[in-house]
Amino acid sequence: LQEILQSSPSSLVLPAVDCKATRYLLGFLQESMNWKLTNITNLDVSQLEVNTSKPNLFVVQLQPFISNFNDISTLEAVAENDKIIGRLIMGLQEQGIHFSVIYTAMRPARISRRTDAAWQLRRQLMAAEEEDSLSNPALNVTNGNYTCILFYASNFSLVANSVFIDLTNITFVNRDVDISSSECSDTNSTLSLKYTKPVKGINSLEIRFVMTNMFYGGSARNWSTLESVEIVQDDYMFAKFSVSVISAPAEYSFHCQLVGTSNLYPARLIPSNTEANNWDIFISRFQLQGFNIENNQFSYASDCTSFFTPAIWMGLVTSVILLWILAYGIHMIMQLTTNSRFDDPKGPALSVPQTE
Numbered sequence: 001l002q003e004i005l006q007s008s009p010s011s012l013v014l015p016a017v018d019c020k021a022t023r024y025l026l027g028f029l030q031e032s033m034n035w036k037l038t039n040i041t042n043l044d045v046s047q048l049e050v051n052t053s054k055p056n057l058f059v060v061q062l063q064p065f066i067s068n069f070n071d072i073s074t075l076e077a078v079a080e081n082d083k084i085i086g087r088l089i090m091g092l093q094e095q096g097i098h099f100s101v102i103y104t105a106m107r108p109a110r111i112s113r114r115t116d117a118a119w120q121l122r123r124q125l126m127a128a129e130e131e132d133s134l135s136n137p138a139l140n141v142t143n144g145n146y147t148c149i150l151f152y153a154s155n156f157s158l159v160a161n162s163v164f165i166d167l168t169n170i171t172f173v174n175r176d177v178d179i180s181s182s183e184c185s186d187t188n189s190t191l192s193l194k195y196t197k198p199v200k201g202i203n204s205l206e207i208r209f210v211m212t213n214m215f216y217g218g219s220a221r222n223w224s225t226l227e228s229v230e231i232v233q234d235d236y237m238f239a240k241f242s243v244s245v246i247s248a249p250a251e252y253s254f255h256c257q258l259v260g261t262s263n264l265y266p267a268r269l270i271p272s273n274t275e276a277n278n279w280d281i282f283i284s285r286f287q288l289q290g291f292n293i294e295n296n297q298f299s300y301a302s303d304c305t306s307f308f309t310p311a312i313w314m315g316l317v318t319s320v321i322l323l324w325i326l327a328y329g330i331h332m333i334m335q336l337t338t339n340s341r342f343d344d345p346k347g348p349a350l351s352v353p354q355t356e
Contacts, residue, residue, distance in 0.1 A: 001085055001103070025104070029057055040088070050097060060088060061166070136172040138287070140296060141182045141191060147296045148184030149191050150253065151209070154285035160233070161278055165199050167207075181206075187213050189290035206232040211290040213250050222250035224291050229269055231279060239276040241269040246288075248302035253289035256304035258282075266304045 005011050029035050035057040050056055062081045085103075092099050141149035152172070158165040170176040171193065178194035191209040198205050208230040215222050226246040231239040245267045248254040258265040260282045267286070271277050289298055 001082055004085070004089065004101075025102070026057070026059065050095070052097070058088075060084065061169070138298065139172060139175075139177075139179070141179050141184065143184040147293045148290070149182060149189055150287075150289045150293055150296075150298055151191055152285070152287045152298075153283045155282065157282045158231075159280040159282075160202070163199060163201065165202070165205070167193075167195065167198060170195065170198065184290070186291070189213070191288075191290070203234050204232075205234075206230075208232075209288065209290075211288075213291045223247055224250045224252075224254070224289070226254070226288065228272070229281070231276075237275055238273070239279050240272040241276055241279075241281070242272045244268050244270060245304055251292050252300050252302045253287055253298040254304070255285075255287045255301035257286075258284055259286040259304075 005013075026037065035055045036051065037057050037059065040058055040060045062084060089101070136152075138150045138152035140147045141151075153168070156167045156171055158167065167177075176195070178196075179192060181190075181192035181194065183190045183192075189211045191211070193207045195205045197203055208228075209226060210228045210230065211224060211226050213222055213224050224247065226243045228243060229241040231241075233239075241261070246254055246256070246259070256267045259267040259269065261269050261271070261280050262282075269281050271279075287298060287301060292299065
């Protein structure tokens with residue numbers, strides 16, 4: 001990509017990406033000049049039928065950089081994207097097609113914080129960023145006239161036998177997902193996501209989130225729990241994952257920054273059968289609610305982060321050690337005693353018998 005930019009007669013590099021501008025870029029181009037939109041999935045440019053009488057718009061989904069997977073590193077993802085870009089440009093040049101390229105991201109890697117709040121006297125929470133208003137809307141499942149399941153993630157990706165599958169855009173942006181098999185009731189809910197040919201080599205893929213709503217006497221309230229996550233590939237390969245730490249009061253939604261199969265994630269998906277060992281799941285900014293949804297919006301979120309975070313535990317342990325040192329020092333000072341007799345330099349020498 002760097003070589004192409006250097007050899008290009010003209011290029012423009014913008015240091016930031018606006019989510020709103022990127023989201024409506026394809027629609028704006030299609031409306032402005034009636035572009036013919038073509039999604040390139042197999043990257044076989046020689047088979048493209050290009051009608052040069054009107055403008056054409058080719059869309060290529062590159063592999064995102066996710067370094068949390070063990071099989072796909074960031075460097076390998078960058079190298080693979082360079083190969084994809086190189087094959088596409090060389091194919092267009094061999095066909096003699098004149099083209100311009102827009103290389104962009106779907107969202108910025110970092111959300112800039114507000115810098116115009118110097119007039120405020122109190123510090124604001126660092127977590128209160130202006131990111132929610134720019135996010136894609138949540139996926140909703142309706143039962144009759146009301147919404148019974150809400151699901152959202154900023155990144156929803158899978159890895160099956162070293163094949164990377166990014167389901168974020170087709171789930172939340174393009175909505176090219178079948179949710180008709182989802183089920184809702186007062187005690188059980190199942191979110192079924194069916195995809196047709198999400199990547200080359202997989203004809204059908206179904207992901208199920210199985211939830212229950214049960215009453216627990218210890219807390220005297222109902223709790224919503226994600227019991228399992230199931231993956232069905234091509235209607236015969238079945239993978240099942242048990243879930244840890246994903247539960248919330250039935251009136252709340254559940255939110256977690258990272259959910260997946262990695263041991264480093266706060267909420268883990270644990271393989272329950274042999275087939276599940278072939279899958280890796282990565283979900284960021286995960287939020288799910290399967291019961292008691294009002295006004296088609298998420299309720300107050302119960303986060304997977306416990307109250308006693310590692311930082312709080314470190315502070316408590318350090319405080320206990322310092323308090324113990326302080327108590328030990330005060331105790332030693334209180335044990336100090338003075339002599340009961342003192343020698344008078346003007347009088348006779350003081351004689352202390354050995355028995356005293």
